[in-house]
Amino acid sequence: MTAVDAAARLPIPARAKRPMREHYLNESYGLRSWLLTTDHKRIALMFLAAITFFFFIGGIAALLMRINLITPTGYIVGNETYNRLFSLHGIVMVWFFLIPSIPAVIGNFVLPMMLGARDLAFPKLNLLSFYIFVFGGCFTIADVILGGVDTGWTFYTPLSSEYLTSQVVLAIAGVFITGFSSILTGLNFIVTTHRMRAPGLTWFRLPLFVWSMYTTSAILVLATPVLAITLVMLAVERIWHFGIFDPRYGGDPLLFQHLFWFYSHPAVYIMVLPAMGVVSEIIATFSRKRVFGYKFVAFASISIGVLGFLVWGHHMFVAGQSVYASTVFSFLSFLVAVPSAIKVFNWTMTMRKGHVHFSTPMLYALGFIGLFTIGGLTGLFVATLGVDVHVHDTYFVIAHFHFIMVGGSVMAYLGAIHYWWPKISGKLYPEMWGRISAVLIFFGFNLTFLPQFLLGYLGMPRRYHNYPPEFQVLNVMSTAGATILGLGYLLPLAYLIWSARYAKDAPPNPWGATGLEWQTDSPPPKDNFYETPIVTEEPYNYPETESAYA
Amino acid sequence: MRDGVVAHQFDDLEQQNEADRLGMWVFLITEVLFFGGMFTAYIEYRTIHPQAFSIASHHLDYWMGTINTALLLVSSMTMALAVHGAQRGKRWISALFLFCTIVLGLGFLGVKFWEYAKHINEGLVPGRGFKYMGPYAREVELFMSFYFLMTGMHALHMTIGVCVVTVMLLLTLAGKITRVYHSPIVIAGLYWHFVDIVWIFLYPCFYLIGGPK
Numbered sequence: 001m002t003a004v005d006a007a008a009r010l011p012i013p014a015r016a017k018r019p020m021r022e023h024y025l026n027e028s029y030g031l032r033s034w035l036l037t038t039d040h041k042r043i044a045l046m047f048l049a050a051i052t053f054f055f056f057i058g059g060i061a062a063l064l065m066r067i068n069l070i071t072p073t074g075y076i077v078g079n080e081t082y083n084r085l086f087s088l089h090g091i092v093m094v095w096f097f098l099i100p101s102i103p104a105v106i107g108n109f110v111l112p113m114m115l116g117a118r119d120l121a122f123p124k125l126n127l128l129s130f131y132i133f134v135f136g137g138c139f140t141i142a143d144v145i146l147g148g149v150d151t152g153w154t155f156y157t158p159l160s161s162e163y164l165t166s167q168v169v170l171a172i173a174g175v176f177i178t179g180f181s182s183i184l185t186g187l188n189f190i191v192t193t194h195r196m197r198a199p200g201l202t203w204f205r206l207p208l209f210v211w212s213m214y215t216t217s218a219i220l221v222l223a224t225p226v227l228a229i230t231l232v233m234l235a236v237e238r239i240w241h242f243g244i245f246d247p248r249y250g251g252d253p254l255l256f257q258h259l260f261w262f263y264s265h266p267a268v269y270i271m272v273l274p275a276m277g278v279v280s281e282i283i284a285t286f287s288r289k290r291v292f293g294y295k296f297v298a299f300a301s302i303s304i305g306v307l308g309f310l311v312w313g314h315h316m317f318v319a320g321q322s323v324y325a326s327t328v329f330s331f332l333s334f335l336v337a338v339p340s341a342i343k344v345f346n347w348t349m350t351m352r353k354g355h356v357h358f359s360t361p362m363l364y365a366l367g368f369i370g371l372f373t374i375g376g377l378t379g380l381f382v383a384t385l386g387v388d389v390h391v392h393d394t395y396f397v398i399a400h401f402h403f404i405m406v407g408g409s410v411m412a413y414l415g416a417i418h419y420w421w422p423k424i425s426g427k428l429y430p431e432m433w434g435r436i437s438a439v440l441i442f443f444g445f446n447l448t449f450l451p452q453f454l455l456g457y458l459g460m461p462r463r464y465h466n467y468p469p470e471f472q473v474l475n476v477m478s479t480a481g482a483t484i485l486g487l488g489y490l491l492p493l494a495y496l497i498w499s500a501r502y503a504k505d506a507p508p509n510p511w512g513a514t515g516l517e518w519q520t521d522s523p524p525p526k527d528n529f530y531e532t533p534i535v536t537e538e539p540y541n542y543p544e545t546e547s548a549y550a
Numbered sequence: 551m552r553d554g555v556v557a558h559q560f561d562d563l564e565q566q567n568e569a570d571r572l573g574m575w576v577f578l579i580t581e582v583l584f585f586g587g588m589f590t591a592y593i594e595y596r597t598i599h600p601q602a603f604s605i606a607s608h609h610l611d612y613w614m615g616t617i618n619t620a621l622l623l624v625s626s627m628t629m630a631l632a633v634h635g636a637q638r639g640k641r642w643i644s645a646l647f648l649f650c651t652i653v654l655g656l657g658f659l660g661v662k663f664w665e666y667a668k669h670i671n672e673g674l675v676p677g678r679g680f681k682y683m684g685p686y687a688r689e690v691e692l693f694m695s696f697y698f699l700m701t702g703m704h705a706l707h708m709t710i711g712v713c714v715v716t717v718m719l720l721l722t723l724a725g726k727i728t729r730v731y732h733s734p735i736v737i738a739g740l741y742w743h744f745v746d747i748v749w750i751f752l753y754p755c756f757y758l759i760g761g762p763k
Binding site for chain 2 (some may be wrong): 057061117118119120121122123183186187188190191192194195221222223224225228229230232233236240241242243244248249250251252255256259262527
């Protein structure tokens with residue numbers, strides 16, 4: 001009997017009746033096929049794993065801080081450790097979670113598919129970007145193991161260059177290296193958007209997520225090198241005492257702040273612009289309507305990107321900057337509110353008379369709109385010269401930017417993960433658990449940060465491990481909220497991992513959405529499409545049930 | 551046409567070439583901002599301490615800077631000729647000019663490091679080894695910090711550039727660069743010219759800013 005005959009007589013397993021379709025997850029197996037892949041989809045998943053790891057590191061630091069603030073004297077840690085905790089939290093959350101979150105995970109996965117491309121323009125650079133990120137992350141982990149850093153995430157001189165004995169250089173090295181990961185990702189996205197669009201995909205047929213990723217990429221490419229060179233100057237000063245930011249040598253400590261915020265203010269838009277892109281996609285899909293004022297939303301992204309470069313001085317109102325400069329920076333900061341408001345109004349108008357479905361991604365998107373609006377409006381408070389003097393470096397500022405970064409960016413990031421999860425994993429996540437976690441996170445977030453507005457306005461400064469006893473009630477509320485928030489973040493981690501193995505298979509287009517990424521299988525084949533799609537219509541071309549202006 | 555040189559994500563060679571070039575331009579924009587941070591700091595301190603910067607500038611060797619400027623300008627020309635040769639499929643002309651570019655680049659680095667050695671001997675290195683005791687000692691030290699930081703960063707880019715051009719020379723000699731496929735040399739040329747232009751700004755900022763003695 002030959003081997004072929006023997007094989008033919010074996011009982012056929014039930015699953016083999018329908019041969020498994022080959023897609024990017026099963027086209028090759030083994031660690032090597034992942035670690036050396038140039039497939040943008042696999043690299044996106046590796047980024048997902050890496051930043052989830054960092055998210056929980058930063059989250060644990062935050063939770064320890066909140067536990068410490070249960071009592072006015074500091075519940076578990078002293079001054080020194082507390083300083084290290086908030087520095088770790090800031091550095092990890094900004095550079096190792098928020099900045100790469102939507103671009104490196106969601107952008108990496110869906111941007112080439114939205115463009116109808118087989119991959120990014122430079123797949124090897126994309127892989128390099130991931131390894132640079134990991135390499136930078138190793139420095140940060142090493143920094144924590146060797147005792148941490150207590151400069152805060154801002155590394156202000158002369159505190160960082162002269163006075164502290166902690167591992168400042170190691171922390172700077174981590175951030176410096178990771179910056180090149182951002183630059184390469186941005187460069188890749190810009191070139192891909194320019195050169196890799198499918199036939200017929202004109203600029204005004206691009207999904208709004210692509211517009212916002214394009215603007216984000218421009219900011220990444222323009223701002224990150226300035227941070228890199230600033231950190232080089234800081235490291236040089238700390239190691240060799242060159243005196244670049246040291247007034248004793250004729251240097252100017254304020255220059256460090258200018259250069260730092262020239263990056264770090266646009267960095268806020270690196271975090272929130274991708275989130276806005278995600279929300280535009282989700283709102284259109286779950287309202288079954290075209291995005292109201294598509295071009296306004298697209299150009300609002302561009303103008304936020306441009307204006308974002310001109311407002312860095314509003315971080316320095318009390319730092320000794322000239323009052324005329326402060327006035328101009330204050331005015332320009334108000335101006336950024338205009339395109340941001342355009343977006344909020346247009347999302348709201350998109351939902352009007354639409355068939356709104358409150359699926360999990362939509363709940364996150366709605367949460368984004370509400371929390372982003374509060375974060376944006378309180379941003380106007382702190383952009384006002386007089387008010388800022390009162391609330392500067394208080395919990396008011398903390399609450400304000402957490403509303404943008406956590407209430408905005410993290411909500412949108414989770415919304416995006418849920419929205420594209422069927423495409424990424426080929427599985428449907430459990431909808432009921434999704435909704436529970438979205439509501440839990442929204443509730444926990446508000447309980448954490450709304451009291452902090454009050455604390456800040458009453459005068460509780462940031463970055464202290466203790467506080468006057470009259471602030472205890474609000475602090476306990478905030479800590480309770482943080483606990484709920486932490487649980488809320490653990491839930492999706494659990495059920496998404498569960499769903500990847502046990503949940504029902506997803507159809508190619510579970511939401512009935514427009515967009516090229518939904519026209520291919522879930523999960524997509526290795527080259528994304530079986531044949532290059534040809535685009536003939538506008539984006540979000542949902543059948544109009546009635547006139548939008550009725 | 552889809553031969554061995556077109557990567558799988560591109561439809562044709564033209565799309566790949568355009569993507570490669572755009573990628574290099576975007577990278578150069580990043581580099582402008584990278585050096586821009588240092589130039590911004592330099593400009594601020596030059597505005598605050600004009601006299602000290604003038605005195606400090608006189609401690610640099612004017613002729614060394616000038617020779618280096620000449621070397622780099624000529625190297626830009628040879629690089630342009632190498633690119634031109636590659637575009638017309640003249641393999642040996644391209645290789646010859648790439649070789650000239652490498653020699654000129656190494657010449658620049660040689661002069662630069664010779665200068666550094668001189669500064670070290672004269673005690674002009676900021677930090678503990680700084681021995682200059684004349685007027686505005688502190689501010690002169692600041693000037694020298696920027697001198698070492700900015701020319702050092704430039705020298706690092708030059709070193710990378712020499713390595714890149716060497717790779718291009720090897721590719722050319724191996725016959726990998728053809729009339730049809732020559733975009734690696736084009737983008738290497740863009741990078742080389744950029745690094746030269748940075749020097750064109752560094753030269754007056756450090757060597758000429760003091761004016762005649």
